[in-house]
Amino acid sequence: MARLRAALIGATGLAGQQFIAALKNHPSIELTGLAASPRSAGKTYAEALKTASGMTAWFVPEPLPAELAGMKVVAGDALEAKDYDLVFSAVEADVARELEPRLAKDIPVFSAASAFRYEDDVPLLIPPVNAAHAPLIREQQRRRGWKGFIVPIPNxxxxxxxxxxxxxxxxxxxxxxxxxxxxxxxxxxxxxxxxxxxxxxxxxxxxxxxxxxxxxxxxxxxxxxxxxxxxxxxxxxxxxxxxxxxxxxxxxxxxxxxxxxxxxxxxxxxxxxxxxxxxxxxxxxxxxxxxxxxxxxxxxxxxxxxxxxxxxxxxxxxxxxxxxxxxxxxxxxxxxxHNTKMGAARGAILVAELLLAQGLVG
Amino acid sequence: MARLRAALIGATGLAGQQFIAALKNHPSIELTGLAASPRSAGKTYAEALKTASGMTAWFVPEPLPAELAGMKVVAGDALEAKDYDLVFSAVEADVARELEPRLAKDIPVFSAASAFRYEDDVPLLIPPVNAAHAPLIREQQRRRGWKGFIVPIPNxxxxxxxxxxxxxxxxxxxxxxxxxxxxxxxxxxxxxxxxxxxxxxxxxxxxxxxxxxxxxxxxxxxxxxxxxxxxxxxxxxxxxxxxxxxxxxxxxxxxxxxxxxxxxxxxxxxxxxxxxxxxxxxxxxxxxxxxxxxxxxxxxxxxxxxxxxxxxxxxxxxxxxxxxxxxxxxxxxxxxxHNTKMGAARGAILVAELLLAQGLVG
Amino acid sequence: MARLRAALIGATGLAGQQFIAALKNHPSIELTGLAASPRSAGKTYAEALKTASGMTAWFVPEPLPAELAGMKVVAGDALEAKDYDLVFSAVEADVARELEPRLAKDIPVFSAASAFRYEDDVPLLIPPVNAAHAPLIREQQRRRGWKGFIVPIPNxxxxxxxxxxxxxxxxxxxxxxxxxxxxxxxxxxxxxxxxxxxxxxxxxxxxxxxxxxxxxxxxxxxxxxxxxxxxxxxxxxxxxxxxxxxxxxxxxxxxxxxxxxxxxxxxxxxxxxxxxxxxxxxxxxxxxxxxxxxxxxxxxxxxxxxxxxxxxxxxxxxxxxxxxxxxxxxxxxxxxxHNTKMGAARGAILVAELLLAQGLVG
Amino acid sequence: MARLRAALIGATGLAGQQFIAALKNHPSIELTGLAASPRSAGKTYAEALKTASGMTAWFVPEPLPAELAGMKVVAGDALEAKDYDLVFSAVEADVARELEPRLAKDIPVFSAASAFRYEDDVPLLIPPVNAAHAPLIREQQRRRGWKGFIVPIPNxxxxxxxxxxxxxxxxxxxxxxxxxxxxxxxxxxxxxxxxxxxxxxxxxxxxxxxxxxxxxxxxxxxxxxxxxxxxxxxxxxxxxxxxxxxxxxxxxxxxxxxxxxxxxxxxxxxxxxxxxxxxxxxxxxxxxxxxxxxxxxxxxxxxxxxxxxxxxxxxxxxxxxxxxxxxxxxxxxxxxxHNTKMGAARGAILVAELLLAQGLVG
The missing domain is CATH 3.30.360.10 (Dihydrodipicolinate Reductase; domain 2)
Structure with a gap:
């Protein structure tokens, strides 16, 4: 089975790097797009991580996957939903508030940001705890007229x-x-x-x-x-x-x-x-x-x-x-x-896996 | 007024060093005796702190007072109550259980050890909180037939x-x-x-x-x-x-x-x-x-x-x-x-000052 | 003898705070002016240290002196040389390059910044090591037509x-x-x-x-x-x-x-x-x-x-x-x-003291 | 091919634990004996790690292998060379000086201890650097009349x-x-x-x-x-x-x-x-x-x-x-x-692998 194509917004920050490390060798999801701020757009991912002093600002313990090092980074604004099956979001809350709804019109967005956590039609999923809340996504899609949806993970x-x-x-x-x-x-x-x-x-x-x-x-x-x-x-x-x-x-x-x-x-x-x-x-x-x-x-x-x-x-x-x-x-x-595994990137991926297994993604 | 003569038992350990630092320049109490384990007895205090590898095992930030560096250390067992007005105790609980009562027969013992904290006739003094408990010392002296007493500080x-x-x-x-x-x-x-x-x-x-x-x-x-x-x-x-x-x-x-x-x-x-x-x-x-x-x-x-x-x-x-x-x-x-100032050495000294002010010491 | 009036530029940063701590109770120098970025200008020093989240950004171990907490901060650009006998500078190198020469026209500037360290007519003073270099200041004044001068301290x-x-x-x-x-x-x-x-x-x-x-x-x-x-x-x-x-x-x-x-x-x-x-x-x-x-x-x-x-x-x-x-x-x-005492603020003050003793300041 | 049977002396200390972690799933060597001080002898390895306060004193990041947790620990003195093909030694230098020669009479000893590093007939092997020194083992065996040998790794x-x-x-x-x-x-x-x-x-x-x-x-x-x-x-x-x-x-x-x-x-x-x-x-x-x-x-x-x-x-x-x-x-x-991998346990195992490949072990 072909893996789902995922974009990552906020790819260069620490949270984004944790998504990259966590998706390495994922059986059903493949990172095919990396988005970051306009400053990074057009650079390869490895170039975007390079600081003025020559440091490669890659901070998670797992090595930077070679197949992503050479991938071109796009600006978050320029990301096209049609090229992806889903999006992972590692941006700050204020950026999330702009970017995530635009993408969620068409495709699911799994977010580590707090921007939408407290809205009525947005579940806050920890799969082993409250998988039963997943159907609230239907209500979110209905209310907002979206084909996709936003599911944030908790703090x-x-x-x-x-x-x-x-x-x-x-x-x-x-x-x-x-x-x-x-x-x-x-x-x-x-x-x-x-x-x-x-x-x-x-x-x-x-x-x-x-x-x-x-x-x-x-x-x-x-x-x-x-x-x-x-x-x-x-x-x-x-x-x-x-x-x-x-x-x-x-x-x-x-x-x-x-x-x-x-x-x-x-x-x-x-x-x-x-x-x-x-x-x-x-x-x-x-x-x-x-x-x-x-x-x-x-x-x-x-x-x-x-x-x-x-x-x-x-x-x-x-x-x-x-x-x-x-x-x-x-x-x-x-x-x-683990605050950046179960509590962040890997937790968001687990949510995507849950909704995928339930036929709500892909 | 002549300062009171105090002995310190457990003088070489970290807790003992904190007493030494805290009593430096004390207006009414003077350290005139240092006791430690038999291994240290007969050495000067500075020699007793010296380890096999040449390190001077003095660990509090304040410098080791010169007047104590050359003082002869005696074994705790050999300390004579008659040479002192009071004792500070920085020994472990098991040693305290032996040594403190022997000294308390004659002079007050202010202790950082837990050995006697839970006995009925022993107050646990934090002067600003429960100075009113101090008279329990009289009961302790009466019951035990001591001229001195033991007052431990809390954990x-x-x-x-x-x-x-x-x-x-x-x-x-x-x-x-x-x-x-x-x-x-x-x-x-x-x-x-x-x-x-x-x-x-x-x-x-x-x-x-x-x-x-x-x-x-x-x-x-x-x-x-x-x-x-x-x-x-x-x-x-x-x-x-x-x-x-x-x-x-x-x-x-x-x-x-x-x-x-x-x-x-x-x-x-x-x-x-x-x-x-x-x-x-x-x-x-x-x-x-x-x-x-x-x-x-x-x-x-x-x-x-x-x-x-x-x-x-x-x-x-x-x-x-x-x-x-x-x-x-x-x-x-x-x-x-501060666990080693108010919560240990300086707290015990404060208790001594309280009882001194109340005429229970010296 | 009246103490010399000193201004401090870069007063809100960590280096500036170290100057403030070091000048507390100085026998011959008194901080009478505090300058910082325009953002801080017009606020009291204590207000200028307050962050959006309510933190008082005072980071040196010594307490913030009460007499400075209420002093009004001026913008570095607005500092008037005529109100001071000397200036201490704790700004970054790029700001130093602008601000220090303007003040040095009239009064001595003692600087922790690297901006002028490598110029031919600028001594790099560590008083016990090379007090003999101090006369180079005369050459600096001659060449630049200044009444004051700049003396940076080393890295x-x-x-x-x-x-x-x-x-x-x-x-x-x-x-x-x-x-x-x-x-x-x-x-x-x-x-x-x-x-x-x-x-x-x-x-x-x-x-x-x-x-x-x-x-x-x-x-x-x-x-x-x-x-x-x-x-x-x-x-x-x-x-x-x-x-x-x-x-x-x-x-x-x-x-x-x-x-x-x-x-x-x-x-x-x-x-x-x-x-x-x-x-x-x-x-x-x-x-x-x-x-x-x-x-x-x-x-x-x-x-x-x-x-x-x-x-x-x-x-x-x-x-x-x-x-x-x-x-x-x-x-x-x-x-x-100590990199922020002898190696920074107190080192610069020592240089001021040296030149004061030699009659080159005040 | 059957894996070689290895004993580990000094099994309960940190260095010993590093050997255990490093030998987990080794293709050609299997830990079949664990030796420690007489205090641990007769206990299972897991029991031997248990402290009075209930802590399991296992300190390497890798989990304690289940198959070793239940293995009986023997005293180093009681270890019989005939039951093993080789020995890894993680004891202190003074214990090594007694124990290692006794075992080396019969089988190879790969040691992290410094006891024999400076003897003339003892090579100090880092395989990529000086594999060529390995034949010195023959001289060691000849001189000492041993069937086995001792090869320490460097500091x-x-x-x-x-x-x-x-x-x-x-x-x-x-x-x-x-x-x-x-x-x-x-x-x-x-x-x-x-x-x-x-x-x-x-x-x-x-x-x-x-x-x-x-x-x-x-x-x-x-x-x-x-x-x-x-x-x-x-x-x-x-x-x-x-x-x-x-x-x-x-x-x-x-x-x-x-x-x-x-x-x-x-x-x-x-x-x-x-x-x-x-x-x-x-x-x-x-x-x-x-x-x-x-x-x-x-x-x-x-x-x-x-x-x-x-x-x-x-x-x-x-x-x-x-x-x-x-x-x-x-x-x-x-x-x-890495001081406890290449620089200790895994480095010693690498030496064993080298001598095994050269036919000097097993």
Missing amino acids: CTTTGLAVTLAPLVERFGVKAVLMTSLQAMSGAGRSPGVIGMDILDNVIPYIPKEEHKVEVETKKILGALRPAGDGLTPHDVRVSCTCTRVAVMEGHTESVFVSLDKKATVAEVTQALREWKGAELARNLPSAAPRWIEVLDDPFRPQPRLDRDTHGGMATTVGRIREDGVLENGFKYVLVS | CTTTGLAVTLAPLVERFGVKAVLMTSLQAMSGAGRSPGVIGMDILDNVIPYIPKEEHKVEVETKKILGALRPAGDGLTPHDVRVSCTCTRVAVMEGHTESVFVSLDKKATVAEVTQALREWKGAELARNLPSAAPRWIEVLDDPFRPQPRLDRDTHGGMATTVGRIREDGVLENGFKYVLVS | CTTTGLAVTLAPLVERFGVKAVLMTSLQAMSGAGRSPGVIGMDILDNVIPYIPKEEHKVEVETKKILGALRPAGDGLTPHDVRVSCTCTRVAVMEGHTESVFVSLDKKATVAEVTQALREWKGAELARNLPSAAPRWIEVLDDPFRPQPRLDRDTHGGMATTVGRIREDGVLENGFKYVLVS | CTTTGLAVTLAPLVERFGVKAVLMTSLQAMSGAGRSPGVIGMDILDNVIPYIPKEEHKVEVETKKILGALRPAGDGLTPHDVRVSCTCTRVAVMEGHTESVFVSLDKKATVAEVTQALREWKGAELARNLPSAAPRWIEVLDDPFRPQPRLDRDTHGGMATTVGRIREDGVLENGFKYVLVS
Whole structure:
């Protein structure tokens, strides 16, 4: 079967590079177009990455694929939907607001940007958690008169939290969550992202807008598609969080306190997390993890450097599951989630795979 | 006035060095004896710090005072109480259990070790918070037949938390606290403490025994001396926490969620913290901070590297005070407290100053 | 005596902040004017530091002096020489090229920028090393028709190297130097300076233009004023270096291999460094270190975190002096020099103090 | 073909774990025995890694192979040579001195320890560089009356240097080398290795014994087997170095200044490094890199985090090749070499593969 032709907008930034690394050797999707700012247009991708000082600004650990190094970059504005089956978007929110709707008229857009996350007819998909929200795309197409659609992925900090809450919601019900994140630098990108002098021997206790995103997105992701399929009813879980930045490259660590609807034991909570399989539709996708959650018994785990790459960065690792003693039916645990794999590029690709498997793409 | 003669046990370790740095030029206390393990006994202090490879194992930023470099080190066992007015103890808990009671028979022992923290007749003093517990020492002397006494300081992670809870308890009452700490490496000492390969590009989500200490000690510190003066009634605040280690040298950061007894506004909570003066008895001690809590308006603060040394490391800095939205009368904030100054050596010296001012020492 | 009135251009950047911290409580110089880009003009200094996200962009460890927080910032272009006795310049090289000559027409300009370092009539002063070059200022004034002058300080990487070479040149003569630097992040400033993701768990083996600066400046600094006083003859030492960046906040470490003109022993080299007093004129300046070089016997020293602040960051610490065995009369050693104190702001202030003492300022 | 049965001594330490990770799925060698200290004997390997606090002390990034987790560990003293075809040794030098000769009586021992590196009849093999030294093993067997032999690998800091010098020696001749290393923490192991508080925001300018090792080993590796095959004539290159430790996990960076015998251009030196194929015998070994040296044109490379894993950590990456201007026919460059892959476990396995291919093992 011919692979689907995908364009990538925002190809030169760190987020774009993560898409390129993640799509290397993908079985059903092929990157055939790279778009970036007008400054890069007309250059090969390798030339576009070259800085004035001679540096090749390629920052992901995987090597730059040779077949893309020589590909001509086009300006985002000049990208033609007819040449592609789908688009991945790694642009900033303000650019996304212009570019994504233009493309979505004709083809699906899978986006890491926050621009459309909070619109009524836009699902926020984490396939194992809420594949059931996918039909909302039909409503989006109907309302907007689009042949394509926009599906953003959640904020990277929301993803690990939502993945671990899903089995608890299913098994026990969840009333409230209090979370403190210790986030990696890669989430901030490189323009300039986190400055070295600010983070060495330090913690930065504030990430603008992040906490609000996590609070709103978690409720939306865990919500239910209304019977009419025309919108989502957010889950009534209350979420409060404090988001901090630490001197870690990749992998967000989150300290979670959760209040369940029902009494449970540590063993039952552990089992619920460990046995969770997630939505059936998501299990056999090419980028699916064999298990979405790995519970670690070693009390010193999870650690971001050791655990972020579990199952290719697609699993959320969990440890230190304990009773909380303060909240009603309270438990606490620590999770690590790879913010630029499951929480960004590879997460968006997983969504594309899901919709492809459901016949909504291609 | 002649200064009091103090001995230091555990003088060669990192905690001992912090006492030495903190007592340099102290107006009323003079270090006149240094004790360490038998291996060091008979050497000068500078010789005792010298390792096989030629390194002088002095690790605090302040220079080693010349007058101590040449002082002869004695074995802890050989220290004679009669030569001193008081003792500071920087030994490990197991050594403390042997050594401290022997000395406390005759003179006061101010200890950073956890060995006696949880005994009924032992107060856990943070002068601005609970100077009122000091009279429990009389009970301790009575029960044990000692002329001296043992006063341990709390765990360094407890200190900043208790300092910030104190004004909230006084003004609004506190029901419950959920806290996640991001702790500095210095709290683990250097034998070997935190290993470089374990903490670079990483977070370690577990510090053995730490969470239990914080939960128990916070209730004790915020409790009340029983009318008979023969013990403490712990505060009924419920405390739950997750303690993690990050790549920071000094200064513990804590993300706190707190449920108050009464409704309040962010402005009122901020004011309560900002205006808090602490116990009157503690205000004019030589090591007292001009304000025990500094509230910072910059949303990116407090940060451990920038704020740990506020008022000589004796102030707790607080920022990001917000409503929590989940807990009853819930608020959240971030604090930074210097774990080896207010949270260790200088905190113990402050306790000595308090008891000296009250006529309980010297 | 009234203190001299100094203006600071480039006041809001990191380098400017270092000048502010260094001039706090200066005995003979008072900051009475702050200039920055037009964007900051008209605001108070504290307002000018405030970013859109509410952060106060003050990055040096010393607190922002209250008396400057409320001072009105003027645009660099609008600064009037007649209101000041001297100017400190912390602007980038391109801005320096415009602004500094305009001010130098009337008053002395002490600059951290590289713009004028390589001009024939411009000395590059490190007071203990080459105070004898100061009279070149007269030539500069004559040629350019200025009442003031421009004196830049050397690149921060050059400073520590030149300080340690000076006693070797004086005692033994120096033929050649091969140096590898391990430089701190602060040298790169914060716009954006070194990006966190680039330096964590990493070394960056290239700092554009740095090596050339060190090679050229070292020869100029160690050179001799021509008898006519109309220029400098560079020293004929050959210098080759590789400059790298490491995850250190402040303090450049340099691994030096040096070939002397004459045979010497390690003891003689050590003694030459240890006993060096530097130019007599520089010894009693307010910012002078009691010793410009501190030789450490501990083989694990100097270390940037432990040694950078020796004598207020004005001393160069040296250790590991050994025979080299490869170069002719070869020796090797390691040095640490504070790149933003002796190597930048405080170094420039020291130059001002020197010229003030010589009657060339004020 | 049945795979050779290998035992590993020192299996529980970090170096041992690196052997285990590197031998996973090896085509011709199978780990069938694990030996460690008597304390671990009788436990399964997974049990032996478990610490008192519940941590599984497995520190390499690759997961612990399931088939080894359950294998019983034996005491090194109890290991029987007759059960194995060869031994890998990851013990400390003092243990190696006892254990390795006992085993070498019967079977080959490939060792990461320094114990036997400097003996006359012991080659120090880096297969692409000096495969020609392998026959010295016959002399060793003859002299000592052993059926097996000991082949240590060089110090990890020597390896990258020797690999890059080899093509220069072959093409131009090399007179002298001055090198400054910026070494990763993993080279120091974890007992305790580099302490976190010592290396954060710091450089440690001394690694005991390291410089002497590099100086002696480089000459031996680049030397020639004497015609009689009874010893090695060291190369007469003069080597001088300064070895430092930086906050990097893996990958040693070295700043090299080299003096060649003949005139050359940067282009010629670059070509010599880039085209070097190494000893023919080493080219097709299972662990061989497709190229032993990768020259990078980006001036900001090589960087340890980005380049250490080139070709599975078996290639040395080189950049910043420039004329030196000080040394006779002088050049300078920067290299990165993976200290625990090519420089340790995988390097020792490569040696075993070489001798296996030559019929000297099995």
